[in-house]
Amino acid sequence: xxxxxxxxxxxxxxxxxxxxxxxxxxxxxxxxxxxxxxxxxxxxxxxxxxxxxxxxxxxxxxxxxxxxxxxxxxxxxxxxxxxxxxxxxxxxxxxxxxxxxxxxxxxxxxxxxxxxxxxxxxxxxxxxxxxxxxxxxxxxxxxxxxxxxxxxxxxxxxxxxxxxx
Numbered sequence: 474x475x476x477x478x479x480x481x482x483x484x485x486x487x488x489x490x491x492x493x494x495x496x497x498x499x500x501x502x503x504x505x506x507x508x509x510x511x512x513x514x515x516x517x518x519x520x521x522x523x524x525x526x527x528x529x530x531x532x533x534x535x536x537x538x539x540x541x542x543x544x545x546x547x548x549x550x551x552x553x554x555x556x557x558x559x560x561x562x563x564x565x566x567x568x569x570x571x572x573x574x575x576x577x578x579x580x581x582x583x584x585x586x587x588x589x590x591x592x593x594x595x596x597x598x599x600x601x602x603x604x605x606x607x608x609x610x611x612x613x614x615x616x617x618x619x620x621x622x623x624x625x626x627x628x629x630x631x632x633x634x635x636x637x638x
């Protein structure tokens with residue numbers, strides 16, 4: 474191969490390698506989080522501890538598990554259903570939720586504010602308003618959340634919203 478053809482092949486190879494490299498870097502764009510990307514139906518699952526006043530004013534801990542279905546809209550609204558189970562009282566509490574969510578476009582942090590209306594209200598299954606939970610959007614299919622308190626007791630739950638496929 475003559476020197477001129479060899480230089481041409483080397484330059485072509487370097488050009489292709491540079492284009493691949495530049496394309497790879499160019500596609501590594503920072504994530505942008507917004508309501509449009511989160512629109513959809515999610516499976517909700519959370520668990521944690523609740524501290525309640527027991528007999529003789531003793532503080533008693535109980536394990537709580539919750540699951541449900543949430544629908545997130547592009548306007549920042551949330552609707553759905555939740556079922557909660559408390560092992561101390563052996564009570565299941567089911568009902569509907571509505572509320573709002575917001576998310577920071579640059580880092581995915583945000584909040585979820587919910588109102589809960591029980592299907593069958595009772596002393597152990599009551600309406601709750603303005604329950605605010607910090608959230609972190611991992612990606613368009615997964616949102617992590619925590620719930621740190623409720624008006625009737627101290628609770629700490631952590632959970633996820635995972636998009637239904």
